[in-house]
Amino acid sequence: MNATSAWLLAVNSKLNSPGLTAVYEQQAVGYAFKVYLIDDSCWMVLAWPKGSRIAFRLAYSPNDHLELRRVLEKDQNITFRIASLMGEYEAVVRLPAGEIPVLRLTTTLRAAAPVLFPYWPRDIVPLGAASSDKLAEGEIKVSQVGTRSGQLYFSLTRPKAGSVLYLQNLTSLADYNQQTETSAGDTVGGEWPEIGFALPPTLKNKPLEAGKTYALSDAFIVFSEEVPADEGAMVRQYLDLLAAVYLQLPKPATTYKNWPETLQKGLTDLTESPGCWSQVNGNHYLNAYVCDYATPPEIMVQLAVLLPLLDYVEWNDSQLEVMKKIKEGLPAFYNEELGTIMRWHPKVADKMEGDEEHKKPMVMDSWYLHHPLLNLSRLALKGDKVAEKLFLDSLEFAIKVARHFNYRWPVFYKMDTLEVIKAETQPGKGGEKDVPGLYAHVMLQAWELTGNKRYLAEAERGALKLQGLGFDLFYQANNTSFSAGALLRLYKVTQKEVYKELSYLCLANVFRNVKLWDCNYGYGQNFSSFFALFPLNDAPYTAVYEEQEVFCAFHDYLHHAEGLDILPSLRLLMAEYIRFLVERAVYYYPTMLPKAMLSDEVKTGEVDPNLWIALEDMHDGWEKSGEVGQEVYGAGNAFGILPRHYMQVEDEPFMIYTDYPTYGFSPKKHRPAKFTLAGDTRLSCRLMLVKTDKGKMPEFSVTLNGGNEPAKGRKTKDGHLEFTIPGDSEVYINWKTK
Numbered sequence: 001m002n003a004t005s006a007w008l009l010a011v012n013s014k015l016n017s018p019g020l021t022a023v024y025e026q027q028a029v030g031y032a033f034k035v036y037l038i039d040d041s042c043w044m045v046l047a048w049p050k051g052s053r054i055a056f057r058l059a060y061s062p063n064d065h066l067e068l069r070r071v072l073e074k075d076q077n078i079t080f081r082i083a084s085l086m087g088e089y090e091a092v093v094r095l096p097a098g099e100i101p102v103l104r105l106t107t108t109l110r111a112a113a114p115v116l117f118p119y120w121p122r123d124i125v126p127l128g129a130a131s132s133d134k135l136a137e138g139e140i141k142v143s144q145v146g147t148r149s150g151q152l153y154f155s156l157t158r159p160k161a162g163s164v165l166y167l168q169n170l171t172s173l174a175d176y177n178q179q180t181e182t183s184a185g186d187t188v189g190g191e192w193p194e195i196g197f198a199l200p201p202t203l204k205n206k207p208l209e210a211g212k213t214y215a216l217s218d219a220f221i222v223f224s225e226e227v228p229a230d231e232g233a234m235v236r237q238y239l240d241l242l243a244a245v246y247l248q249l250p251k252p253a254t255t256y257k258n259w260p261e262t263l264q265k266g267l268t269d270l271t272e273s274p275g276c277w278s279q280v281n282g283n284h285y286l287n288a289y290v291c292d293y294a295t296p297p298e299i300m301v302q303l304a305v306l307l308p309l310l311d312y313v314e315w316n317d318s319q320l321e322v323m324k325k326i327k328e329g330l331p332a333f334y335n336e337e338l339g340t341i342m343r344w345h346p347k348v349a350d351k352m353e354g355d356e357e358h359k360k361p362m363v364m365d366s367w368y369l370h371h372p373l374l375n376l377s378r379l380a381l382k383g384d385k386v387a388e389k390l391f392l393d394s395l396e397f398a399i400k401v402a403r404h405f406n407y408r409w410p411v412f413y414k415m416d417t418l419e420v421i422k423a424e425t426q427p428g429k430g431g432e433k434d435v436p437g438l439y440a441h442v443m444l445q446a447w448e449l450t451g452n453k454r455y456l457a458e459a460e461r462g463a464l465k466l467q468g469l470g471f472d473l474f475y476q477a478n479n480t481s482f483s484a485g486a487l488l489r490l491y492k493v494t495q496k497e498v499y500k501e502l503s504y505l506c507l508a509n510v511f512r513n514v515k516l517w518d519c520n521y522g523y524g525q526n527f528s529s530f531f532a533l534f535p536l537n538d539a540p541y542t543a544v545y546e547e548q549e550v551f552c553a554f555h556d557y558l559h560h561a562e563g564l565d566i567l568p569s570l571r572l573l574m575a576e577y578i579r580f581l582v583e584r585a586v587y588y589y590p591t592m593l594p595k596a597m598l599s600d601e602v603k604t605g606e607v608d609p610n611l612w613i614a615l616e617d618m619h620d621g622w623e624k625s626g627e628v629g630q631e632v633y634g635a636g637n638a639f640g641i642l643p644r645h646y647m648q649v650e651d652e653p654f655m656i657y658t659d660y661p662t663y664g665f666s667p668k669k670h671r672p673a674k675f676t677l678a679g680d681t682r683l684s685c686r687l688m689l690v691k692t693d694k695g696k697m698p699e700f701s702v703t704l705n706g707g708n709e710p711a712k713g714r715k716t717k718d719g720h721l722e723f724t725i726p727g728d729s730e731v732y733i734n735w736k737t738k
Contacts, residue, residue, distance in 0.1 A: 052161030124196030215479030243569030308636030437483020679727025
């Protein structure tokens, strides 16, 4: 047990006082709930069926004596109106119901005077057994980092009571953050036993306004009687509890974004803007960032753009000259002496100034070897012979490196000597822990391409190194997501349950690093950020390239999972991430943002606010965005979205759009058009019949689930037809020309 403050000891003593009388008590789903008013605080105490207890603070006014004015009950909501020196509190408790119980605690304050909060205590006290004043012992498994979800996932281990996922709906705090100019980042966490949410301290000149009402907390709490016995149980519990809270969480409305138009603008700027390109030995290469001429061409950058372009031309039955230009430059990255592709273009690698430890000719960032190999394998499987040769000729080097490091990769190493340049991301944190999964993906691709079982054995050796990493597995979001897909494929090939469980572990790590709230304060008011994903486990911003690749990896995972028995919570969360990505990814383009919110200083290259090339970085609402640069290798954004969310119907003046993934779209000429939506029936997505020319739209009939459930749509101002459809529905679309 960690040391505790005098404040916590006093609270624990008062809540365990023998003469304490509840002002309200109720039973729900086998749990007991009691509300107590103690001097300057109002507490709700939850008791597990076995007797262990945990307290959540509803209201607080330091050195005050709160007065309960009224208790109102309606449906499942109990409202407590409480007077304090600071103003009028209203605490609303929504008791849990259903198979997985979710408790909601919402507190607002109508300020009586301009109020400052220089300090605010955390709002959870693990009380332990009813017969003891000894605080419960427990283990925190997940807590908020930066501006990620305001979450806390923990187990009470002594007395062994169960587990809790606490999620603060930080969206609701926007008025508080706006008025006080504070951030919602790093507000949920703490050290056991002083845990929970604490309001960010206010500045002297930024008090709450008198007479105005502010939300001070909106907590969703889901609890279980299980203390997970192993890693697999912990992962399944976390995902199930997160999905249960997500179903109850208020979510922002989405709007349709015109991705075909955005793609054309992005394609024009990618191909025609000189800031996107460099030349070496007569070949053209994409820069990593707009106007970044100091950094040599990287093979990862070329392939990260080429593969989404390939998705687009396959969808559109078209040709793009820019793809030929990129492909022509790829063989130059191969090093005959080492027998592998290189990260940096060998002809100009020695021109790097070495201002960063990885910007040296022979230095390899571990994932930078495997990611290009993965993309080369994808080209090879589509029949590209140049890509196939580069891929196959590099495999022996990749295997040599894997075995040298025992399938646990450092951050940076030298390619010619395999000397470790940087072993760990931070002292004691280990190297790039998700690279074994990325390696497994590369080896699976090699096995699929060649049929050589040696590569399948290598994939398994890599995959098993992910065991035991828990919530420390995540190094980079896209690579962790690719790992999940590889592990699911390994499960399908071998039927070994361990690989399916490890795929869940990867995905739990990804969902730990998302942002389940919308930053509606400061510059955050100009763009949607709900369900955004952070590229690294300590990154202070969300990033377009990693998000776009995770989006594609989730699509692939769901397609590989079709017909398999996987966690319903995963199907729900993955479909919802995709739905919100399609909504908000357009805001990575600086053309969609006020110029005032773009960073005045740019780390790499330049930012052109009129160019349809995405910014790498979107920040907290009080920080400007785009300070890293305008990311050319994130140009695949629109090219990944369009082919996955727009279904074309041959010789007809419309396309079919959904913001959920779909399965089994019928051939373009057949009527009715039919497909199945991903997701969960308890949530809905947008289906649109998108008008593609100036003529009249046909008359449509849209039905669900065998054609027996008609869907009613509405016409938009642009002439499209829009429907709201439950997830996991079979959709049938028929039409006749007027």
